[in-house]
Amino acid sequence: xxxxxxDRHFGVVGVYxxxxxxxxxxxYCDFAVVAGKDHLAPRYIEALVAEIGGGESRRGIGAVYVGxxxxxxxxxxxxxxxxxxxxxxxxxxSGAEVSVEANPEDFTKDxxxxxxxxGFTRVSFGAQSFDPVVLGYLGxxxxxxxxxxxxxxxxxxxxxxxxxxxxxxxxxxDPASWxxxxxxxxxxxxxxxxxxxxxxxxxxxxxxxxxSGEAAPxxxxxxxRHELAGMRLSAAGLGRYEVSNWATGGHxxxxxxxxxxxxxxLGYGASAHGHLDGVRYRNLRRLDAYIAAVERGVxxxxxxxxxxxxxxxxxxxxxxxxxxxGVAEGPGTAALxxxxxxQLLEHAGVVSRRGDRLVIDRPxxxxxVQRAVLGLPEPWAQAAAANxxxxxx
Amino acid sequence: xxxxxxxxxxxxxxxxxxxxxxxxxRLLERTGAVSPREMRDQVLDTMDLERxxxxxxxxxxxxxxxxxxxxxxxxxxxxxxxxxxxxSYEVSRSxxxxxxxxxxxxxAQGVQAQTVAxxxxxxxxxxxxxxxxNKIDLAAADPERVTTELVNILxxxxxxxxxxxxxxxxxxxxxxxxxxxxxxxxxGDAEAPLRALVFDSYFDAYRGVVCYLRVVDGSLGVGxxxxxxxxxxxxxxxxIGYLTPKAVPVGRVGPGEVVYLITGVKEIDRIKVGDTVTxxxxxxxxxxxxxTEPKPMVFSGIFPTDGDDYPKLREALxxxxxxxxxxxxxxxxxxxxxxGFRVGFxxxxxxxxxxxxxxxxxxxxxxxxxxxxxxxxxxxxxxxxVIKSPQDLPEEHRGVSEPFVRAMILTPxxxxxxxxxxxxxxxxxxxxxxxxxxxxxxLDFEIPLSEIVFDFFDLLKxxxxxxxxxxxxxxxxxQADLVKVDILLNGQAVDAFSAIVHRxxxxxxxxxxxxxxxxLIPRQLFDVPIQAAIGGRVISRETVKARRKDVTAKxxxxxxxxxxxxxxxxxxxxxxxxxxxxxxxxxxAFVAAxxxxxxx
Ligand SMILES: Nc1nc2c(ncn2[C@@H]2O[C@H](COP(=O)(O)OP(=O)(O)O)[C@@H](O)[C@H]2O)c(=O)[nH]1
Ligand code: SF4
Ligand SMILES: [Mg+2]
Numbered sequence: 001x002x003x004x005x006x007d008r009h010f011g012v013v014g015v016y017x018x019x020x021x022x023x024x025x026x027x028y029c030d031f032a033v034v035a036g037k038d039h040l041a042p043r044y045i046e047a048l049v050a051e052i053g054g055g056e057s058r059r060g061i062g063a064v065y066v067g068x069x070x071x072x073x074x075x076x077x078x079x080x081x082x083x084x085x086x087x088x089x090x091x092x093x094s095g096a097e098v099s100v101e102a103n104p105e106d107f108t109k110d111x112x113x114x115x116x117x118x119g120f121t122r123v124s125f126g127a128q129s130f131d132p133v134v135l136g137y138l139g140x141x142x143x144x145x146x147x148x149x150x151x152x153x154x155x156x157x158x159x160x161x162x163x164x165x166x167x168x169x170x171x172x173x174d175p176a177s178w179x180x181x182x183x184x185x186x187x188x189x190x191x192x193x194x195x196x197x198x199x200x201x202x203x204x205x206x207x208x209x210x211x212s213g214e215a216a217p218x219x220x221x222x223x224x225r226h227e228l229a230g231m232r233l234s235a236a237g238l239g240r241y242e243v244s245n246w247a248t249g250g251h252x253x254x255x256x257x258x259x260x261x262x263x264x265x266l267g268y269g270a271s272a273h274g275h276l277d278g279v280r281y282r283n284l285r286r287l288d289a290y291i292a293a294v295e296r297g298v299x300x301x302x303x304x305x306x307x308x309x310x311x312x313x314x315x316x317x318x319x320x321x322x323x324x325x326g327v328a329e330g331p332g333t334a335a336l337x338x339x340x341x342x343q344l345l346e347h348a349g350v351v352s353r354r355g356d357r358l359v360i361d362r363p364x365x366x367x368x369v370q371r372a373v374l375g376l377p378e379p380w381a382q383a384a385a386a387n388x389x390x391x392x393x
Numbered sequence: 394x395x396x397x398x399x400x401x402x403x404x405x406x407x408x409x410x411x412x413x414x415x416x417x418x419r420l421l422e423r424t425g426a427v428s429p430r431e432m433r434d435q436v437l438d439t440m441d442l443e444r445x446x447x448x449x450x451x452x453x454x455x456x457x458x459x460x461x462x463x464x465x466x467x468x469x470x471x472x473x474x475x476x477x478x479x480x481s482y483e484v485s486r487s488x489x490x491x492x493x494x495x496x497x498x499x500x501a502q503g504v505q506a507q508t509v510a511x512x513x514x515x516x517x518x519x520x521x522x523x524x525x526x527n528k529i530d531l532a533a534a535d536p537e538r539v540t541t542e543l544v545n546i547l548x549x550x551x552x553x554x555x556x557x558x559x560x561x562x563x564x565x566x567x568x569x570x571x572x573x574x575x576x577x578x579x580x581g582d583a584e585a586p587l588r589a590l591v592f593d594s595y596f597d598a599y600r601g602v603v604c605y606l607r608v609v610d611g612s613l614g615v616g617x618x619x620x621x622x623x624x625x626x627x628x629x630x631x632x633i634g635y636l637t638p639k640a641v642p643v644g645r646v647g648p649g650e651v652v653y654l655i656t657g658v659k660e661i662d663r664i665k666v667g668d669t670v671t672x673x674x675x676x677x678x679x680x681x682x683x684x685t686e687p688k689p690m691v692f693s694g695i696f697p698t699d700g701d702d703y704p705k706l707r708e709a710l711x712x713x714x715x716x717x718x719x720x721x722x723x724x725x726x727x728x729x730x731x732x733g734f735r736v737g738f739x740x741x742x743x744x745x746x747x748x749x750x751x752x753x754x755x756x757x758x759x760x761x762x763x764x765x766x767x768x769x770x771x772x773x774x775x776x777x778x779v780i781k782s783p784q785d786l787p788e789e790h791r792g793v794s795e796p797f798v799r800a801m802i803l804t805p806x807x808x809x810x811x812x813x814x815x816x817x818x819x820x821x822x823x824x825x826x827x828x829x830x831x832x833x834x835x836l837d838f839e840i841p842l843s844e845i846v847f848d849f850f851d852l853l854k855x856x857x858x859x860x861x862x863x864x865x866x867x868x869x870x871x872q873a874d875l876v877k878v879d880i881l882l883n884g885q886a887v888d889a890f891s892a893i894v895h896r897x898x899x900x901x902x903x904x905x906x907x908x909x910x911x912x913l914i915p916r917q918l919f920d921v922p923i924q925a926a927i928g929g930r931v932i933s934r935e936t937v938k939a940r941r942k943d944v945t946a947k948x949x950x951x952x953x954x955x956x957x958x959x960x961x962x963x964x965x966x967x968x969x970x971x972x973x974x975x976x977x978x979x980x981x982a983f984v985a986a987x988x989x990x991x992x993x
Contacts, residue, residue: 196946271952305954344975363944364943365940367945371967
């Protein structure tokens with residue numbers, strides 16, 4: 001994807017819908033999820049439909065992403081109600097990307113056909129690994145064969161784009177296991193692969209067991225695994241376009257591109273987040289609180305971040321630098337490269353200037369760059385100019 | 394003005410944790426100075442730091458009224474003192490304001506190093522010492538043995554030793570009567586010109602400098618013009634009063650009394666603890682003996698993390714000195730850390746406390762370097778130069794001398810072996826052994842200060858299950874084969890890391906430092922080689938490998954605000970780091986040499 005293509009997503013509006021239900025909570029997961037509350041799904045979807053119906057009225061949605069949680073764990077009929085609500089409120093543009101997340105153990109032929117019939121064009125599987133030992137460590141309920149079957153089922157059902165999520169670097173994984181997982185993902189002919197390093201989050205069962213002395217992932221091993229993924233996937237024709245994402249030409253996730261291009265997207269559902277009119281916002285995280293707010297006719301808002309002036313420029317770098325194409329040079333990149341920290345990052349080969357863009361060449365050090373970006377002081381000249389404008393106005 | 398014959402001034406002295414502050418509680422309670430509602434444990438430990446750590450750092454003075462068995466009303470001025478070796482100077486100052494001292498010994502633990510040291514301080518000051526066993530309520534109490542130990546150091550009769558429980562209050566009545574009977578009343582001359590000893594002071598943001606005085610001769614009233622004899626400053630006494638422990642203003646006081654004094658002076662350098670206050674009109678000729686300035690034992694560089702805070706740090710040190718007369722410093726410049734001060738301390742606990750007080754009470758963020766003792770260097774032309782910082786050691790010299798102390802360890806006899814082993818490994822010259830009782834022995838030796846001041850105390854405790862205690866006092870300087878070990882980060886010597894050590898220990902020290910620094914310095918963009926070197930010769934080497942992965946896997950499904958907050962927090966954490974060249978060094982790395990060997 002060219003930088004121009006990447007940046008063009010700035011003008012496309014996306015929609016994110018959160019489905020928090022899962023069959024069981026995986027020990028490493030710190031998303032807003034619930035297990036054993038399936039009976040609340042109809043009521044939750046009702047609330048979702050109400051929130052969408054009363055939402056902001058942007059038109060012409062270019063990408064919809066139904067994530068979770070496990071959307072495939074709820075009845076497709078309910079997902080259909082949600083998509084209809086989006087269509088009614090905003091209109092989904094023709095040729096839009098409509099993604100759904102699914103777990104391999106749920107993915108029957110009927111489900112696949114049903115989802116395609118509802119209008120989903122892309123499916124992303126929580127595959128994680130083809131190694132039963134790793135799947136066991138991660139507390140997953142599916143087998144490697146479930147993944148293979150699901151991908152084939154998706155193809156047959158008519159999904160235009162199929163993606164798998166993989167998790168590397170768990171303490172039980174060895175190099176052969178990861179090598180094999182990559183090979184099998186490639187053999188399946190997936191269009192898109194996301195590889196995430198296993199992250200130990202505080203407050204999760206994994207976090208607690210590591211805190212009590214159980215083995216933790218080794219960052220150096222994870223770096224090795226990421227490098228291996230890069231080699232194997234690019235050899236198979238999947239190019240990396242973001243820190244953790246690879247795709248064959250044309251199969252990059254459009255919804256994600258909107259987010260990284262600092263584009264606008266509406267977030268619906270518990271813990272969903274959006275970006276609209278220079279404001280990043282997020283919804284209430286707890287399922288019951290979310291439902292209660294919507295049922296009372298109140299916006300289920302949990303918090304907002306205003307992006308004005310310099311903050312918006314910082315934000316543009318913050319999100320955009322995760323992409324391989326990086327960001328177009330601007331006042332923010334200039335400010336960064338004036339700092340000692342920025343120069344050190346350039347000297348160490350972490351960032352470089354390519355044409356009129358700033359890119360990250362060592363993606364595994366992205367957080368270092370982002371920390372440097374946060375809190376960059378506004379250049380004096382720019383602040384003064386901004387003041388003048390407001391004085392004249 | 395109180396009648397001198399009805400005043401008793403005394404300090405409570407003891408080893409740490411033997412119950413001084415708790416006994417003060419009982420005395421305050423028994424005499425009604427503090428109402429049951431206001432009572433809390435160790436009520437005189439008012440500093441946050443004291444309450445958190447459960448120790449007394451500052452001596453505290455309080456005036457209580459007591460209706461004695463003889464039917465008369467007495468005034469007792471009590472000073473609760475700290476027990477740690479670093480604060481023996483506080484004890485000396487308190488003793489100078491008293492005629493008597495109450496020496497406590499824990500009836501179970503027995504006589505400890507600071508019991509002995511403080512007893513000698515009181516005897517040298519010519520005070521009447523009342524020995525007492527505290528904690529007799531404990532099942533493990535062994536009054537007979539501990540009485541023998543006390544008599545062994547103080548002389549006198551076993552019958553003179555009181556039995557107390559500061560916890561239950563047992564024996565407190567008898568103690569009060571003994572204080573009245575045994576401690577002599579003050580004997581100042583009420584007609585003579587005013588002479589009052591400034592035995593403590595502190596800075597109050599609203600009222601300026603507050604002094605604590607012990608009036609020796611003459612009288613002092615509100616509105617009197619007074620002069621500080623050493624500094625020559627003249628002021629009006631705008632308020633004087635008693636501490637009960639609440640401040641109670643009073644019009645005029647005479648000999649023997651203990652009061653606070655406010656003059657409205659805000660300039661902190663105008664008042665010196667140890668000075669004599671006299672009348673500006675009818676001035677005394679001869680000042681009171683005052684104090685000998687305490688000699689700092691260890692020195693450490695203190696630098697503001699943010700270079701702009703340098704003036705604020707200087708001001709904070711000046712204010713703190715008013716409350717801690719033992720503080721001294723001079724400016725220091727470090728290539729690694731910028732502008733700061735080389736501060737002298739009485740010991741490591743003192744250093745820790747000062748640093749914590751500076752950070753808390755003056756809102757500073759500081760980097761402290763590893764402490765060092767003061768060395769004496771013989772220069773080629775023959776003159777001697779004292780250096781308080783290893784970085785000042787000249788390349789060319791004709792020998793280095795180091796301070797020795799006389800150390801005393803009190804221990805149950807079964808630990809003599811391990812203690813001897815520890816001490817000789819630290820270049821100690823063993824002197825005498827003195828049995829206080831069949832189970833308890835005093836070991837005396839001469840040892841380099843640098844060998845005991847850092848981790849010796851912790852090692853001693855761990856080798857003796859906590860039973861041995863230590864006290865020491867300066868002795869002399871002795872020549873030794875000392876070398877400077879430099880630490881290089883990324884090939885650059887970092888002055889703040891240099892240390893002077895004995896040649897025989899240099900290699901081990903270098904290895905320990907490089908290993909510790911490797912675990913303390915976070916991984917960075919580049920490999921960071923860490924080397925220890927003597928002169929140009931590298932004696933040990935470690936590497937902090939470059940960081941390869943520093944990235945959040947998933948952007949929390951797109952919750953960008955949350956990720957920004959997370960990274961922002963990490964960034965704040967980094968502010969506690971100091972950039973040394975291009976290497977980020979956490980503040981605790983600068984005192985890495987101090988940590989006891991738990992990681993080796
Ligand atoms: N059992 C018992 N404990 C005591 C007695 N006196 C003090 N303590 C405890 O000993 C500890 C140290 O007391 P503290 O007054 O702080 O000692 P200081 O360091 O000498 O001031 C505290 O936990 C007290 O509660 C006593 O008479 N009996
Ligand atoms: S299935 Fe996915 S969303 Fe659900 S608990 Fe597991 S990792 Fe979390
Ligand atoms: Mg105390």
